[in-house]
Amino acid sequence: MFSAELKKGSVELLVLSLLQHERRHGYEIGKLVEQRSGGSLKFRVSSLYPVLARMEEQGWICGRWVEKQGDRRRRYYRLTREGERALALKQETWRAYTLAVGQVTGISHA
């Protein structure tokens, strides 16, 4: 539904938001994005994984292999302190951006 460029600009915000309160593994992150967006936002494994790799390289998230009872081994990610700061900045930027666009176009969130 949305163009690749649009999705690219917001994927980090999406991932960081989902990790704000809870550790999650890569597939879970992709699934949650799809569910909460009502199916409008879908990420393939090949799109999501490089993003996770980049954010881990930047030190915003940290991955660990975890084996839970009754489940197979998965790599869970959590937000780091650096990541929290990045998330806060991105949220603020997004708010300011959407406000500015809304002021120009007259579109607002109800």
Added chain:
Amino acid sequence: MREWRRYVRDRLPVSDIKAQRALDLVDELASQLEDVYRTELSHGASEREADAKARAHIEDWDRLAAEIRLAAPSLRRPSASRWADRADERARSAGRWGAWLADLGMDVRYSLRALRRKPTFAVVVVLLVGLGVGVNTAVFSALKAIYLEPLPFPEPQAVAVLWETTTRGGRGPVSWPNYRDWKAQNRSFEHMGLMSEVGVTLSDSGAAEAVLGAWVTSSVFDVFGVRPALGRTITPDEDSTSARVAVLSHELWATRYGADPLVVGRQIRINGDSYDVVGVMPERFVVSSVWRASSRIRLWVPFPAGAREPQRDSRSHPVVARLRDGVTLEGAAADMERVARNLAAAYPETNRTQRVRVQSLHAALFGDLGTLVSLVFAAAGLVLLIACGNVAGLLVVRFSGRRAEIAVRSALGAGRGRVMRMLLAESGLLALVGGAVAVLLALGGLGALRGLLPAWVPRAADIRADGSVLLFAVAISFLTAIVFGLAPALGATRGSQTEALKEAGGERAGLRAGGARQVFAVAQIALTLVLAHLACLQAGSYLLLRGMDLGFDAENTLTAAVTLRGSAYRDADRRQAFFHELLARLEALPGVTHAGAVSGLPFEGGNNGRFVVEGRAIPSDPNDLPLVERKSVVGDYLRAMGIRLLAGRMLTAADTFRNASGAGGAIINERMAQQLWPGEVALGKRFRPNSPESVTEVGAAPEWLTVVGVVADVRQWGMEQPAIAESYRPYMIAPQQRMFVALRTAVEPTSIVAAVRREVGEMDRGVAVSAVRTMQEVVASELSWRKLLTSLVGLFAALALILAVAGVYGSLSYFVAQRAHELGVRMALGARRGQVLLLVMGRGAKLALWGVALGTGGALAASQVTRGFLYGLRPADPWFIGGVATLLLVTAVSAALVPARRATKVDPALALRAE
């Protein structure tokens, strides 16, 4: 899950990504694909549809890999290892050797990574190896330069020195008539010549200089087989006419004559006479005196007619010769034995007991020195072995910690040999790096080594780290790797895989490693005992010599050689007058209390002859007459040298001038008095030489000398040889051209050197003064090789002791660490700290006792082999061996103290909780 992992691994290019990260990457992607697959299945898709949906999540694998690399550059492996992988692939495709090399490369890289994780261990091992190999490399470079380097002529092994010897042994110079007969009658030598070193004075350009030259027959140059660099050598005609021609050494030509390219044909003054230079020898042609390998011959002249003494028993000149092709030294010796017997039959009065000794020139020059350096080399080798013991102990522990890894490798198909290769690669890598450190240490140390060596050591300036020395260092490093790596590698790969997995990291592995470490510690103690015993014996010999009564007083005595040559001093009376006047001037110098001159200083003997005692029958074999060292003296020599008078009186002016009746007085030493007149009073007795001493007296009967005084013995042949009978006679009996002035001073002796040179110069500028030394320097020079040997062996022994102590400490620390749990339980069950302390100290004592027991046998054997280097001590002296063994025991047990105290600090409560 496994299916997806293989699916991802087969498609995703991860060869340039770090191994562990690549595994994570593959696992995570596979996990996500598995999740997609299961989700699709749960939504009612068939397996095929679910499979297709999952696969559709990643279509462009190369692009995914590129994006991952871009997103996370830290995932990539360093370019060196990516290059190594490509090299590996290429090597493997080159066949069996290629695969072997590829495996080696892999092992080395793996070892590097493993060692990077344990830098302390690696540094300690490298330093230990560096120290051991470095010491050996430095000594080898000395051995090579001084002893192994061949002499600078073609086929040097064919050049020999021939000595006259008697049926009783020894070696001595040759008489002219014997040399001529040897040359005519032998069948073994292609060329033979006489080469007799002689001090000459050069007085042409610049100051008069005393130089070591040689009288030679023209055939000597054929013996050496070296063509001159400029001009020519002496011709047989010039030889037979004793022409005044000279051949210069390269060094003399360069230093005294400014490397003048037109020197051939130039006239130079030798001993005041004019000589024509006919040739210059090449730079690499360095010939030493056969008596003293560090003295180099700087010019060659034909034998003067006067030096061709016709008496068959006037033995003065060494003979050099070149073997014929195919003839060995042993064959030549047998041939010369035949010649000697012919001469003994033809000339029984002089040759009945004379024989010939054939020795290679190399052995004659460097034989003794070679043995000395070999001893030092062996000691250095022991230090290396001991260092290997430390390293082996460390490796045993390290490898035992890798038993699980080794077991896994074996389970995956690696044979024992392959695993051992991997472990030895690590040893090899450590040894090579240690070898590099060793080379650096040796390079740095060589300068110091050259400086430490006494001046008499020949070719010391040639000691350097060249290609062969470096090769030696590399070879020794490899050997070291095998020595210290093999046993631990064998131990680590022993037994079944299951055993290894079960015991890995556990107690049994640790105990086995600990046992091996203790065996190494015992071996180290044993080797240290051998070295320490050797060092103590050497030190004892040195101290005995240093404390010896020399028979003279070396303090405050200056000596200098004054040589009177040339036509002005042909007359003996003229020479005597010169020396008398010179001594009067020197005694008048402020600070000088006594002045005298002698034909040979203490320790520098070699002028002796057979003497006849008045009233006793002369035996048929002149070799049965007593051999007496003879010295000519002028002035107050004996007081100047501080030689003690035991009976009678010193020589007076009346004795030192020949009187009308021809008889004169002489002083003899105590040894001569005891030997020639045992149980009698020697004063007043008379003796004379068996044959005339100086050429000018051919035909004249030698004169009787009356003993007027007896002095203390002075060692003529060096400090370590007992004194032989010696007489000090008035100068005119044998008026030498070269005399050693001896001055006793009330001031620092070196402060009057300039004044001495000035006085000689004022009397005659053409007279050379050389060999200016204090007697303390002469004594120090005598002791210098022993001091050097003692210092080096002592240093090695000290190093060995430190290493052995470290080995004991290390093995006991490990013992305590392995047994910490058991010790804690013991203490919890009531054992006192004292008992635990004793347990550990007892273990240390046991190691030390075993080491000492094994080492004692080795030490006794080694001291027998090196008995030639001892002075005044028996090789199996119980005090020495007992003392050294006790020292080692005490030291080793002390090394156990710290681990023992650590053992007592184990918390029993912790041990019980672990239970």
